[in-house]
Amino acid sequence: MLKLGLMLLISLYLSLLCDNMKKQEDFFYVCVKDPVGLRRDLLLSSKALLDSLKTFELHYSIKAEKTKLFHDLKKVFDDILVLDRKLRSVLPKVKVPAAVVSPVDVESVKFEPVAVKRSKLDVLEDELSRVESKLSSLK
Amino acid sequence: MNDKVPVFVKIDEFKDVVDIISLMREKINQAKFLLDKIAEVKAKEDAELADWSKDLEDVEARINAIDKSLSKPSV
Numbered sequence: 591m592l593k594l595g596l597m598l599l600i601s602l603y604l605s606l607l608c609d610n611m612k613k614q615e616d617f618f619y620v621c622v623k624d625p626v627g628l629r630r631d632l633l634l635s636s637k638a639l640l641d642s643l644k645t646f647e648l649h650y651s652i653k654a655e656k657t658k659l660f661h662d663l664k665k666v667f668d669d670i671l672v673l674d675r676k677l678r679s680v681l682p683k684v685k686v687p688a689a690v691v692s693p694v695d696v697e698s699v700k701f702e703p704v705a706v707k708r709s710k711l712d713v714l715e716d717e718l719s720r721v722e723s724k725l726s727s728l729k
Numbered sequence: 730m731n732d733k734v735p736v737f738v739k740i741d742e743f744k745d746v747v748d749i750i751s752l753m754r755e756k757i758n759q760a761k762f763l764l765d766k767i768a769e770v771k772a773k774e775d776a777e778l779a780d781w782s783k784d785l786e787d788v789e790a791r792i793n794a795i796d797k798s799l800s801k802p803s804v
Contacts (some may be wrong), residue, residue: 620799628798631791638784645777652777656770663763670756677749680742 622628734769 621780635788635791642784659767666760674751680745
């Protein structure tokens with residue numbers, strides 16, 4: 591009985607040893623010739639990425655500054671536009687010949703529904719076309 | 730209508746015109762200053778982008794070197 595138990599124990603130990611050897615065979619060892627260089631490369635990569643992340647934070651402040659500058663510039667352009675209108679209103683009105691408009695066949699024109707709400711861009715385009723028509727009549 | 734006909738401006742309105750033109754000149758100078766500042770900021774942004782691009786290239790080169798040394802080891 592004791593002999594049988596001992597044999598079982600030995601076979602169990604041998605099977606465990608075999609399993610362990612099989613596991614060790616699964617490993618793959620790579621020779622790293624320059625481990626210090628490799629480690630340095632890794633650390634330098636981390637450093638470069640961290641530096642980039644740091645400059646990202648700086649970039650946000652630059653972006654905010656740029657947005658503010660654009661906002662200020664838009665305000666100045668609006669002021670100039672207002673002053674320009676004022677100047678035109680102060681200067682004497684000079685009658686300019688009306689631009690020649692070619693007659694349009696009314697029936698051929700299809701009317702499409704017009705959006706009620708006009709954007710600022712539409713207003714500016716209208717004003718631009720008005721100024722351009724005045725300019726063309728001056729030529 | 731003749732384009733060369735002189736236009737006479739009433740003296741009080743002329744003062745308004747001068748004031749408005751002076752204000753417009755001031756605003757134009759402000760706009761020029763702001764445009765210069767925007768150009769500066771844009772140059773800063775471009776420099777940052779160039780830096781990021783360079784950093785990324787460096788990291789890529791290092792990762793390639795590490796990958797090469799691990800996946801194609803010399804015997």
